[in-house]
Amino acid sequence: MNAVIQILSGLTIGCIYGLVALGFSMIFRAMGLVNFAQGDIMMLGGFLGYTALSIAPELPFVFILVIAMIATGLFGFVIERVAYRPALKRNADQIYLVLLTLGIGIVLANAARLFWGANPVVYKIPLTFDIVHVGGYPLPRVYFYIVGFMTLTIIALNLLFTKTWTGLALRAVSQDPTTSRLMGIDPGRSSSVAFVIASMLGAAAGVLYAPLFYVSFDMGAVGLKAFAAAIIGSLGSVFGAVVGGLIVGLAETIGGQIIGTEFQDSIAFAVMIAVLLLRPQGLFAQNRRVA
Amino acid sequence: MTSLSIQNAAAGYGHTLVLRDVSLEIPEGEVVCLLGANGAGKTTLIRVLSGLLPLKSGSIKLGGDDISRLDPISIVSRGVATVPEGRRIFPDLTVRENLQIGAYHRRRSYAGTNELDFAFEMFPRLKERADQMGGTLSGGEQQMLAIGRALMSKPKTLLLDEPSMGLAPILIQTVFETIAQLSRTGITILLVEQNAAAALDVASHGYVLDRGEISLHGRADDLKADPRVQESYLGLA
Numbered sequence: 001m002n003a004v005i006q007i008l009s010g011l012t013i014g015c016i017y018g019l020v021a022l023g024f025s026m027i028f029r030a031m032g033l034v035n036f037a038q039g040d041i042m043m044l045g046g047f048l049g050y051t052a053l054s055i056a057p058e059l060p061f062v063f064i065l066v067i068a069m070i071a072t073g074l075f076g077f078v079i080e081r082v083a084y085r086p087a088l089k090r091n092a093d094q095i096y097l098v099l100l101t102l103g104i105g106i107v108l109a110n111a112a113r114l115f116w117g118a119n120p121v122v123y124k125i126p127l128t129f130d131i132v133h134v135g136g137y138p139l140p141r142v143y144f145y146i147v148g149f150m151t152l153t154i155i156a157l158n159l160l161f162t163k164t165w166t167g168l169a170l171r172a173v174s175q176d177p178t179t180s181r182l183m184g185i186d187p188g189r190s191s192s193v194a195f196v197i198a199s200m201l202g203a204a205a206g207v208l209y210a211p212l213f214y215v216s217f218d219m220g221a222v223g224l225k226a227f228a229a230a231i232i233g234s235l236g237s238v239f240g241a242v243v244g245g246l247i248v249g250l251a252e253t254i255g256g257q258i259i260g261t262e263f264q265d266s267i268a269f270a271v272m273i274a275v276l277l278l279r280p281q282g283l284f285a286q287n288r289r290v291a
Numbered sequence: 292m293t294s295l296s297i298q299n300a301a302a303g304y305g306h307t308l309v310l311r312d313v314s315l316e317i318p319e320g321e322v323v324c325l326l327g328a329n330g331a332g333k334t335t336l337i338r339v340l341s342g343l344l345p346l347k348s349g350s351i352k353l354g355g356d357d358i359s360r361l362d363p364i365s366i367v368s369r370g371v372a373t374v375p376e377g378r379r380i381f382p383d384l385t386v387r388e389n390l391q392i393g394a395y396h397r398r399r400s401y402a403g404t405n406e407l408d409f410a411f412e413m414f415p416r417l418k419e420r421a422d423q424m425g426g427t428l429s430g431g432e433q434q435m436l437a438i439g440r441a442l443m444s445k446p447k448t449l450l451l452d453e454p455s456m457g458l459a460p461i462l463i464q465t466v467f468e469t470i471a472q473l474s475r476t477g478i479t480i481l482l483v484e485q486n487a488a489a490a491l492d493v494a495s496h497g498y499v500l501d502r503g504e505i506s507l508h509g510r511a512d513d514l515k516a517d518p519r520v521q522e523s524y525l526g527l528a
Contacts (some may be wrong), residue, residue, distance in 0.1 A: 168388060171383065182343070182367065182373045
């Protein structure tokens with residue numbers, strides 16, 4: 001019985017990693033940029049949800065989720081415009097771009113510390129303590145929210161990439177920005193869209209993570225595990241980000257049980273290293289078409 | 292009037308001028324070909340016309356409007372479509388999606404997938420491969436796709452950059468037949484080519500670009516008879 005719960009909780013935390021990993025992949029595809037601030041975007045989403053809750057404690061959780069996603073999405077739009085795009089336009093070296101994203105992450109973390117304090121905060125809502133019994137197994141209700149949200153995200157992204165002009169343009173720009181311009185596509189608009197979506201997914205991860213654990217200014221570290229997940233699934237692949245997230249979530253939960261929970265955090269990276277040794281391009285490098 | 296006229300164009304990369312002083316007239320509804328050796332600046336001229344590369348001096352007029360400073364998005368919205376050098380098919384979009392994206396600039400008036408029918412009629416091969424990735428097509432199929440994609444924007448003017456490059460002779464013939472057919476529908480065409488003989492056959496006028504300057508121009512028939520053209524571009528002595 002314990003094993004079943006472990007697996008389910010591994011898959012759930014894997015969904016959280018997957019959501020953040022999706023953000024890494026979207027931005028990488030759209031701009032060729034690894035945005036190391038992605039984990040701090042998740043943290044920001046978690047805190048914005050917390051603030052929304054303290055202003056309106058009666059608001060249903062779904063609304064908190066949507067508010068945090070919209071606010072963080074706007075935030076992503078702004079940092080893409082004021083920080084990343086100008087740097088890319090001036091052909092900044094890859095190493096400086098990476099430093100820029102790390103720097104933005106640090107600024108976000110410290111700003112959050114100033115604003116929300118150094119102590120972790122907990123969402124004081126019934127959902128945090130709500131346990132449902134499914135087939136005799138006690139499971140936090142938020143698990144179902146997380147898995148449901150992940151499912152909706154996959155469906156929505158699939159529709160976006162295959163059925164909309166915006167999605168088609170995103171894919172075209174990621175393959176050939178110059179020729180995309182000849183088709184009348186504005187690559188800048190595509191990178192805005194990618195950043196906004198990535199930020200919204202990160203925010204959702206933060207808000208969905210909060211009832212299980214807490215929100216704290218230094219939780220951007222979760223982003224590093226999500227980065228490992230994105231790498232495992234081949235950076236840039238949407239499908240791979242999700243599967244990579246699930247692999248990392250499962251591996252660290254089960255591995256933590258077997259080896260010891262204090263080693264949990266290193267397992268994500270051990271898995272990443274193992275995968276890269278066997279398959280340097282990641283697991284789903286062929287599957288760019290899945291978008 | 293949608294004639295395209297280029298006056299004293301100069302352009303290049305960094306401090307290097309690739310086009311020095313190029314003037315060219317493409318009358319409405321006609322095919323004008325631009326010949327020249329590798330490195331003469333033919334592709335640079337296409338990049339300038341499609342808005343990818345800014346002019347350093349000179350001007351470009353489309354039907355009387357100055358389009359010299361416009362970006363590629365505004366240029367394609369004005370009915371100028373480009374078939375770029377090397378075809379530049381989106382490798383991980385399907386054939387259908389590659390065609391559809393050609394209509395991106397007029398997406399608000401796009402009427403759905405039956406808009407692709409004309410391209411499939413023109414190039415039946417593409418219909419057979421509609422759900423294949425663009426990158427899996429042969430060179431000839433990719434060229435047809437690149438032309439089809441440009442036509443999806445419903446252009447009045449078409450810029451074709453070396454459409455016969457790298458193709459088998461039988462396919463080259465198909466490409467030039469397609470160009471002749473397009474010309475009959477009234478589209479204005481600038482055809483950049485190394486294959487001078489075939490290009491002069493479909494064109495009404497021709498220009499020869501030599502190291503960034505127009506060295507010769509005239510009616511296609513006159514150019515074919517010109518000994519300088521025969522020697523340098525037609526392989527005749």
